[in-house]
Amino acid sequence: MSKLITGTTALPVAEIEVPQDRLRTVSEAKVRGLMEAIGIFGFTTPIEVRRAKGRFVLIDGAHRLEAMKRLGEGEIAVRAFDMSAQDARGREIAANLVAGMTPLQDAVFLAAWQSYYEERHPETRQGSAGAIARHGLQAKNCSFAELVAANRSVTPRHIHKATAAVRRLSADELRILDCSPRPVPLDAIEKIGKIADAEERAIVVEKLASGEARNVAAARHALAVEKGVKAPPKDPLQEDLETLTKVWSRTGATVRRRFVAAHVDELRRLIADAEASDE
Template sequence: MGKLIAGTTTLPVAEIEVPQDRLRTVAEAKVKGLMEVIGIFGFTTPIEVRRAKGRFVLIDGAHRLEAMKRLGQNEIAVRAFDMSAQDARGREIAANLVAGMTPLQDAVFLAAWQSYYEERHPETRQGSAGAIARHGLQGNNCSFAELVASNRSVTPRQIRKATAAVRRLSSDELRILDGSPRPVPLDAIEKIGKIADADERATVVLRLASGQAKNVAAARRALGVERGVKAPPKDTLQEDLEALNKAWSRAGAIVRRRFVAANLDELRRLIADAEASDE
């Protein structure tokens, strides 16, 4: 699983390579917060790196590394390991799962953990109950799902359903959703994952992440209207007005007078309000 490299406790910031395929994007707010904390208390928690063909690659601590870069620090405290890229990914996943993130990031990392475990134990990909029990996949995934569920005040089943949905999304879709100003809720992740049409799913992701749609249903409904598949949403106020106008036009003079007499005070108030708004 990797061996700690003795004697390597600091490294030049510029020499640490950050992989392009990291599962979690760097959040601006967290970097700024860390810069303030480091400025007050100093750098207290080393980042983790692995040695790979003469260079050092980041495992865990992207926010800390970015904060130190912006603070103009030349060196950073590290814990350096000799380990494979596969095990480094597993270490990155586990550290972030325990720390807790947005609902989307939780689901992304749980999905990545499942993939990582299946790579280490290929026989579990078949879903065999015996294989899963022998190699601990069920217990491991359940423990992480339960941890995340307790942090989110949701059920482990909701977490697992969102995780399954994440595995059906592309890396671009996940990146766009992760960049949303508002965290994407678990139920939205699950609903997006059920959209089979790739073009529709991509459009829903963009509209939800940009705030053009308040939820998945609204985004799909608007897209359906644009494509001519669904009728535009009904304006209930306009429908009521048309119904009232139609009833008035059909009524005779006697019925109209009786209606005015029965609603005279309300009509006077409405007329006064209308005249006041025109001033």
């Protein structure tokens, strides 16, 4: 349970501790946007913190806190609570699930929400239908999945599949993907999660996040080429030329003469073009 500390409405910015294990990476673009908005309208939405052994730890509002730090503000408006670290994590997850995030962040937070409920209600880890019904786990998970699915114009099934995929990725892989210049789509998250080999998965993540590969298939193909497993992709025009050459080499003289007779005008133009280009 949590209790609002009514006597604490503002705190020194420098004294608020930011946990290292936060689920969401701070976006530079969002911080800059908040700095501009705060400069125009002032600081309007308090951040949330919890009291822990004489210090205050951030629950929700990392972007707002970073913006105020960069603006050189000494204090920041807060809503302070007495609550456990576990419930603080649950509150962070819930607040971000309702907000707008990338598909990867949606999946990460939904996976974290499920873990949070399993920690609070260990009996649900075994998939007990009765326990899930009693604690409302199924309804709560579905409501968040449906919310995210509606915002993304996809089905809840896609959301659940992506959530399962992020559980198979390491913290470093999730961080790298989260910092990608382009948001990683849901289908890519699912495909990455299916790569069993940890080394291959890490390289695919790097290639995708850096923009070196446009999708998971291209990243895996590039890796295979680097390892000498697959030949590099051929030029489509070169492939057509090789096909035509093979057919020509297999035909007899009679067929070749008939072909030339049928296409003599076009062949003459092509020969003239080729000779002209050599001059």
